[in-house]
Amino acid sequence: MNGLRIAVFASGQGTNFQALVDAVRDQKLDVIIELLVCDKPSAPVVERAQRAGVDTFIFKPKDYPSREAYESEIAAELERRGVGLIVLAGYMRILTPVLVEPYYGRMINVHPSLLPAFPGVNGIGQAFEYGVKLTGxxxxxxxxxxxxxxxxxxxxxxxxxxxTESSLAERIHETEQALLPWVVQQIANGRVRLDGRRVTIDFS
Structure with a gap:
């Protein structure tokens, strides 16, 4: 175990979270899943974390005066745990500079389209309705x-x-569940380089 500690942020079913857990279990991903951060206490991803033995930070945004207030608590918890990478995996909240700035270059997101096409909510539905022949x-x-x-x-x-949109979504999600652990492993291996907007992965 190379010691890279990650925190996964999720709001829903948690299939991408589960893909990371499974990859660690199967020794295909060499990281420590230190924490699940979730803004919906009843989300199925919370139960997934409990089954996997992953600690959780669960909160209700309405209990805080601002996004910055709960993000400050999250940031303190991440720092306390030595988290080196944040993985957004279906986290449905816009982040503020409280988290974005200190973790820039150490925070990634998985999105169900070929960006910059179809950003935002329901990337799969947007692409399907547009009639594209290739998405991802x-x-x-x-x-x-x-x-x-x-x-x-x-x-x-x-x-x-x-x-159908449903059959397309199934293949998109399968692709997410393969690509996300692979990217996290490349980051853990120190192969990913960020230079402005250009990202390279060194396989030498």
């Missing part, structure tokens, strides 16, 4: 904008004529 998955650094940070890796998914 992007893992990118978080810069405080709407899915606008430097792109680390992308994988394409073809849209078949017979696809």
């Amino acid at each position: 998955v992007t893992v990118h650094y978080v810069d405080g904008g709407l899915d606008s940070g430097p792109i680390i890796a992308q994988r394409a998914v073809e849209v078949a004529d017979e696809d």
Whole structure:
């Protein structure tokens, strides 16, 4: 174990969180999943974390006077635990500079489209309704904008004529669950370099 401690932020089902947990269990991902951060106490991802033995930081945003207030608590917890990488995996809240600034270059997000196309909510539905023949998955650094940070890796998914939005979504999610652990492993291995908006992965 190389000691890179990660925190996963999620708000819903937690399938990408589970993919990371499974990759660690199967020795395909050499990190420590230190913490799950979740803004919805009843979200299924919380139960996934409990089953996996991963600590949780669960909060209700309405209990705080501002986003900055709860992010300050989260930041303190991340620092206390020595978290070196934040992975946003279906976290449905806009982040403020309280987290973005200290973790820039150490915070990534997975998005279900080939950015910069179809950012924001429901990237799969946006792409399907637009009628594209090719969509996919992007893992990118978080810069405080709407899915606008430097792109680390992308994988394409073809849209078949017979696809429904549901069948397309299933393949997109499968691709997410493969790409995200792979990117985290490259970061853990020190292979990922960020230079302005350009990201390179060194396999030498």
